[in-house]
Amino acid sequence: MNHFEYGPEGLTCEGVPLARIAAEVGTPVYVYSRATLERHFTVFRDALELAGVADPLIAYAVKANSNVAVLKVLGELGAGADTVSEGEVRRALAAGIPAERIVFSGVGKARREIEFALQAGVAEINVESEPELNLIAAVAAELGVRAKVAFRVNPDVAAGGHAKIATGKAENKFGVSFAEAARLYANASNHAALEPVGVACHIGSQITELAPMRAAFSKMRGLVEQLLGEGLSVERLDLGGGLGVPYFNHPEPPSPADFAAMVGEVTAGLPVRLAFEPGRVIAANAGVLVSEVIHIHARPEGRKFLVIDAAMNDLVRPAMYDAFHDIRPLTRRDGEAVYDVVGPVCETGDTFTRDRALPPLAAGDLVAFMSAGAYGAAMASEYNTRPLVPEVLVDGDRFAVIRARPTYDEMLARDLVPDWV
Ligand SMILES: *Cc1c(COP(=O)(O)O)cnc(C)c1O
Numbered sequence: 001m002n003h004f005e006y007g008p009e010g011l012t013c014e015g016v017p018l019a020r021i022a023a024e025v026g027t028p029v030y031v032y033s034r035a036t037l038e039r040h041f042t043v044f045r046d047a048l049e050l051a052g053v054a055d056p057l058i059a060y061a062v063k064a065n066s067n068v069a070v071l072k073v074l075g076e077l078g079a080g081a082d083t084v085s086e087g088e089v090r091r092a093l094a095a096g097i098p099a100e101r102i103v104f105s106g107v108g109k110a111r112r113e114i115e116f117a118l119q120a121g122v123a124e125i126n127v128e129s130e131p132e133l134n135l136i137a138a139v140a141a142e143l144g145v146r147a148k149v150a151f152r153v154n155p156d157v158a159a160g161g162h163a164k165i166a167t168g169k170a171e172n173k174f175g176v177s178f179a180e181a182a183r184l185y186a187n188a189s190n191h192a193a194l195e196p197v198g199v200a201c202h203i204g205s206q207i208t209e210l211a212p213m214r215a216a217f218s219k220m221r222g223l224v225e226q227l228l229g230e231g232l233s234v235e236r237l238d239l240g241g242g243l244g245v246p247y248f249n250h251p252e253p254p255s256p257a258d259f260a261a262m263v264g265e266v267t268a269g270l271p272v273r274l275a276f277e278p279g280r281v282i283a284a285n286a287g288v289l290v291s292e293v294i295h296i297h298a299r300p301e302g303r304k305f306l307v308i309d310a311a312m313n314d315l316v317r318p319a320m321y322d323a324f325h326d327i328r329p330l331t332r333r334d335g336e337a338v339y340d341v342v343g344p345v346c347e348t349g350d351t352f353t354r355d356r357a358l359p360p361l362a363a364g365d366l367v368a369f370m371s372a373g374a375y376g377a378a379m380a381s382e383y384n385t386r387p388l389v390p391e392v393l394v395d396g397d398r399f400a401v402i403r404a405r406p407t408y409d410e411m412l413a414r415d416l417v418p419d420w421v
Pocket of ligand 1: 082105204206240279280
């Protein structure tokens with residue numbers, strides 16, 4: 001459920017017509033619903049509680065939507081943060097999320113990032129390889145601290161809505177094998193600068209079936225039992241993110257309730273605290289991208305291009321993952337026309353969709369890309385020197401710009417021309 005619905009003034013976010021935001025802030029613009037973000041987080045948390053999962057750490061995956069205002073909304077509900085860079089750790093801290101709720105993941109953490117995370121006192125660093133473990137140990141020893149580490153295991157399970165977002169097969173770059181995890185865990189337990197706190201997995205994104213998650217989580221349970229059986233201390237089992245959301249053309253994903261029930265079953269009686277890293281399921285349907293039709297270019301042979309002012313640099317998912325986004329005109333209307341919806345960027349890949357049946361549109365009309373709250377603004381760039389797309393947060397009948405569109409002067413001032421040019 002989300003708070004984007006048609007009202008008397010067209011498509012509306014909570015109490016604010018999207019057309020009003022477009023008029024005041026300009027287009028393209030991302031608009032997020034606070035009530036929807038809060039609802040998604042609460043539904044996820046309550047489902048786990050109902051399934052008997054006691055006091056889970058729900059570390060929202062910052063990379064899905066990393067705006068500090070969004071992080072603050074979730075942090076105030078008790079969310080932690082799953083981060084993959086120093087920048088994301090800094091964002092989470094800036095949003096008031098305490099370090100003891102921050103998980104630092106990622107395949108290639110640089111030495112200075114590890115230093116920063118250790119100094120900040122994050123809850124755990126998820127280790128992805130043996131060389132990384134050695135680096136963390138060295139940095140922790142230099143700083144005179146004990147690094148809390150969890151081992152990210154690659155459970156060798158296929159899952160995820162697209163090859164580019166499947167992360168849990170042995171051929172993917174993420175994590176260590178079960179055998180390696182057990183060996184490294186035991187070694188780390190004897191290292192003065194390391195404190196192993198648990199094990200972690202994350203098998204992919206936009207997962208629409210429970211079976212691969214159940215398979216992976218069962219294997220993780222086996223690993224925890226093995227480590228405990230060896231007399232090692234295991235406090236946490238981090239089951240990652242990846243739960244899919246409805247994108248209209250995808251299979252209906254399991255509900256948070258079904259997901260939680262499965263987790264409850266698989267982990268019943270296991271004496272560890274569970275952690276989760278949901279991103280998309282919290283943020284995707286809490287945001288839209290609003291864009292204006294620049295013109296319609298009808299080719300004599302029949303193809304109609306709907307040229308809009310948003311482009312692949314603002315929303316890259318269709319170009320990168322062949323992702324589907326429902327597109328709705330802000331003003332409801334009857335009839336149907338078939339369009340290729342394209343942006344102004346000089347790339348054929350800057351095509352949001354082909355042969356899409358939409359209500360008939362004209363220059364100046366506004367449209368919304370639905371389900372754009374996750375991996376939208378966070379992946380935006382200024383390619384083609386297009387100003388970074390702004391973001392707006394709605395709360396009831398008020399709204400605020402939470403990231404402003406940069407001016408051209410600001411953009412150009414970042415380039416420095418040496419005096420020898
Ligand atoms: C991307 C990512 C997530 C979030 O994935 P979603 O599909 O958005 O839930 C969680 N954990 C890790 C380690 C990730 O890389």
